[in-house]
Amino acid sequence: MGFMSVLSFAHKLITERLAPGDRAIDATVGTGADTLFLARTIGPRGEVYGFDIQAAAITLAEERLDAAVTSGETLPPVTLLLESHAAMAQSVPLSWHGTVGAIMFNLGYLPSGDADKSIITRTDSSIAALEASLQLLRPGGVVTAVLYPGHEGGDQEAAAVEAWASKVSTQVAQSIIYRQLQRSAAPYVIALEKKRS
Ligand code: SAM
Secondary structure: OOOOOOHHHHHHHHHHHOOOOEEEEEEEOOOOOOHHHHHHOOOOEEEEEEEEOHHHHHHHHHHHHHHHHHHOOOOOOOEEEOHHHHHHHOOOOOHHOOOOEEEEOOOEEOOOOOOOOOOOOOOOHHHHHHHHHHHHEEEEEEEEEEOOOOOOHHHHHHHHHHHHHOOOOOOOOOEEEEEEEEEEEOOOEEEEEEEEE
């Protein structure tokens, strides 16, 4: 049968913690698959913010969300910003600080056929955004990061995220890793749950 995929594992951690009406953030919108997952999980009374630095990604995500609405789904408000996730703490409303149920990162490049694969997430902005996430999460909220050590630059970024997560104080959050040990280039997940008060 095999273990579940890294993306399914990230989704499971989030589904178990998000409730209808929650707030959620997609830190790397890409094609919008995770944005739609978050929107569906929190339902029409929730709210989602999404970040990406590529206009092509925002367009793909808008098309995906529009298609879901056209097919009869009722989604919550989704605000997609053409902006780095490093600015997320300043870009979401102040009222969101300390209230967000889940924040998803799926690092690397836009997974679409004609995308420019040289546009990838970068260690400095990814770590800055992960730091900001801890401030935005509510107690018991979760941040997930799917990491891709298999592409150039992705290995250093994954190692840096892993090192950062292992140094977060246990008074702030618990951090875990989900990784296949025999394939060093395979994607893996780091997740942090903010300490419950
Ligand atoms: N979650 C997406 C999906 O469901 O299709 C996949 C995300 S893709 C692996 C990574 C995305 O991160 C790319 O679309 C890329 O443009 C975006 N990205 C790169 N640097 C970024 C940054 N500093 N802030 C926000 N997004 C960034």
